[in-house]
Amino acid sequence: MSSHLKLTTTEDVSIIEMDDGKVNAFSIEMLENLRALLLQVPRNKGALVIKGRDGIFSGGFNLKTFQTGNPEQINKMLKLGFETLYEVYTFPRPVIAAVSGHAIALGIFLTSCCDYRIGVKGDYILQANEVRNKMSIPTQLIEIAASRLHKSHIYRALFHAEPYPMALGVEAGWLDELVDQKDLEKVTLEKAQSLAELGHPYYKETKEILLGETFQKIKSAIG
Secondary structure (H helix, E strand, C coil), rough: CCEEEEEEEEEEEEEEEEECCCCCEHHHEEEEEEEHHHHHCCCCCEEEEEEEEEEEEEEEEEEHHHHCCCCHHHHHHHHHHHHHHHHHHHHCCCCCEEEEEEEHHHHHHHHHHEEEEEEEEECEEEEEHHHCCCCCCCCCHHHHHHHHCCCHHHHHHCCCCCCEHHHHHHHHHHCCCEEEEEHHHHHHHHHHHHHCCCCCCCCHHHHHHHHHHHHHHHHHHHC
């Protein structure tokens, strides 16, 4: 398993920590390892926390893979990324994001897949920057983000690729809560422990009732 990812457990809370020492870029290897860790997390009890390193949650896909120009590798990375998002978004137990810093591109979409999102106060950016980088946003990402963003921010956040300061994350719908850096770990664990008490399969079934059609659209778009 990659040293960039670590899975630990505290009572009924599983914690996946991402730390590649840089921007937590999602390469093929990192995505494969993240999916392998997700398979180790209980699906019938508890809760899951996904957290980044200090100052960065994730900067998105690994740009070096795009720069190779190798279509096979690029397509593999993209498909792995979309499938990983789908697994997190449809996860049957509560998923909490500890957004420890910048969340950009795939990083903000991973944040949006989580059921409760806690950001740290500070000079950090939340941004879906695809359109600004001359890329269209595919259906699967649009569906995920639109289900979390407040309606009045969808154009600004997605079509206009506006970089949101962390302080506006809750107002936009990118986040649910903001805390001081020193409190992130404590608040995240307390929230996860509280949500871990929710019964199974009732959490899963309620999520499917609300988001079932969105799940199907995303799955169809991934192919």
